[in-house]
Amino acid sequence: MTASIGIVGASGYGGVELLRLLAGHPSAEVVVVAAHSQAGQPVSTLFPNLPGDRVFDAVDLDRLSSLDLVLLSTPHGASLELGAALHDAGTRTVDLSGAFRLDAEAFATWYGEAHPRPDLAPAVYGLPERNRAAVAGATLVANPGCYVTTVLLGLLPLAPLLVPGSVVVDGKSGTSGAGRAAKDALHATHVANSLTAYGAPGHRHTGEIEAQLAAAGSDLGPVSFTPHLLPIARGLLTTSYAGLREDVAADDVQQALREAYADEPFVHVLEPGRFPVVKAVVGSNACQLSAVVDPRTGRVTVVAVTDNLGKGAAGQAVQNANLLLGFEETTGLSAIGMYP
Numbered sequence: 001m002t003a004s005i006g007i008v009g010a011s012g013y014g015g016v017e018l019l020r021l022l023a024g025h026p027s028a029e030v031v032v033v034a035a036h037s038q039a040g041q042p043v044s045t046l047f048p049n050l051p052g053d054r055v056f057d058a059v060d061l062d063r064l065s066s067l068d069l070v071l072l073s074t075p076h077g078a079s080l081e082l083g084a085a086l087h088d089a090g091t092r093t094v095d096l097s098g099a100f101r102l103d104a105e106a107f108a109t110w111y112g113e114a115h116p117r118p119d120l121a122p123a124v125y126g127l128p129e130r131n132r133a134a135v136a137g138a139t140l141v142a143n144p145g146c147y148v149t150t151v152l153l154g155l156l157p158l159a160p161l162l163v164p165g166s167v168v169v170d171g172k173s174g175t176s177g178a179g180r181a182a183k184d185a186l187h188a189t190h191v192a193n194s195l196t197a198y199g200a201p202g203h204r205h206t207g208e209i210e211a212q213l214a215a216a217g218s219d220l221g222p223v224s225f226t227p228h229l230l231p232i233a234r235g236l237l238t239t240s241y242a243g244l245r246e247d248v249a250a251d252d253v254q255q256a257l258r259e260a261y262a263d264e265p266f267v268h269v270l271e272p273g274r275f276p277v278v279k280a281v282v283g284s285n286a287c288q289l290s291a292v293v294d295p296r297t298g299r300v301t302v303v304a305v306t307d308n309l310g311k312g313a314a315g316q317a318v319q320n321a322n323l324l325l326g327f328e329e330t331t332g333l334s335a336i337g338m339y340p
């Protein structure tokens with residue numbers, strides 16, 4: 001079977017990565033590449049890695065709802081509208097934005113606006129390593145945030161071992177995490193040879209991390225999260241610190257991680273003392289992580305890396321699409337990272 005796929009937001013960074021990945025997918029045909037301001041423009045003008053004469057389509061909901069699956073790689077405002085309409089039409093949809101990741105109350109807190117469709121908030125949370133059965137049966141899937149994916153893959157297996165209120169997360173992202181729209185702070189002259197923090201306290205991903213830890217049965221209370229902007233195009237590294245409960249040994253930490261990911265194709269646990277490298281996962285759907293326990297402080301430090309456009313966005317969206325369409329979960333995602 002070949003599935004007909006539509007991408008909305010194809011002219012953005014998530015969109016171009018979806019196009020790249022799906023070009024290598026044996027059972028998916030991308031029949032709609034919809035954009036907003038770029039509709040009518042040749043794809044290759046924006047994205048030289050996609051030569052040819054294909055032109056960005058305009059958004060046509062009737063056309064989209066006739067497809068096997070739609071990927072929304074749009075700002076959350078557009079996703080709120082399109083995701084709800086596609087859900088109501090019964091069209092399987094993966095939304096890469098934050099529109100449907102939180103319940104309505106948390107959405108209002110972290111996004112500063114009322115959710116227009118509380119009945120869809122939250123949709124099925126598309127972290128396959130935790131939720132693959134629910135994803136497979138869903139109509140609307142909320143793809144997790146890039147920082148959140150990276151943090152959760154490290155913290156979720158350890159959550160029962162941690163002290164509530166003790167979680168501190170430091171995240172660092174390449175500039176493609178902010179999307180294609182030119183922003184002064186992302187200009188090469190600001191970013192190159194530099195490093196800065198932003199958005200703390202109160203970055204939206206804080207609420208998503210807290211909600212997912214609680215949904216997994218480990219309400220660890222408020223989390224401190226500070227993101228930083230790395231002078232690289234893509235790739236993301238998170239360092240999470242948390243206090244360990246009194247009777248937890250360093251071996252318990254390693255065992256929890258190994259057990260959680262023994263059979264996972266995309267999550268690789270490194271031995272303690274080996275730290276993951278961003279470059280090793282760029283271009284792939286992988287997450288690499290490792291944890292070390294400091295007996296002096298009683299805290300664990302978990303370091304994890306992903307490609308923000310891979311496992312942090314488009315790669316994970318393809319993984320979710322495979323589950324929704326009944327394909328092998330890894331289809332089209334076999335590329336390993338580029339190194340050096």
Ligand SMILES: NC(=O)C1=CN([C@@H]2O[C@H](COP(=O)(O)OP(=O)(O)OC[C@H]3O[C@@H](n4cnc5c(N)ncnc54)[C@H](OP(=O)(O)O)[C@@H]3O)[C@@H](O)[C@H]2O)C=CC1
Nearest residue numbers: 009011012013014035036037038073074078097177179180
């Ligand atoms: N970049 C990343 O690493 C990650 C991004 N995300 C999320 O994925 C989504 C896409 O991000 P990203 O690709 O980086 O963003 P970009 O800014 O690069 O792209 C946004 C896309 O949305 C389109 N768009 C804007 N407004 C509308 C609208 N009203 N209707 C239809 N399409 C619209 C744009 O079209 P046009 O250019 O033609 O105007 C463009 O194709 C966002 O919600 C983002 O938060 C999630 C995880 C990681």
Ligand SMILES: CC(=O)N[C@@H](CCC(=O)OP(=O)(O)O)C(=O)O
Nearest residue numbers: 097098145146173174175177178
């Ligand atoms: C570098 C950079 O600016 N990163 C973005 C990543 C967030 C993102 O992409 O948003 P969602 O995953 O929630 O949709 C930011 O911090 O806002």
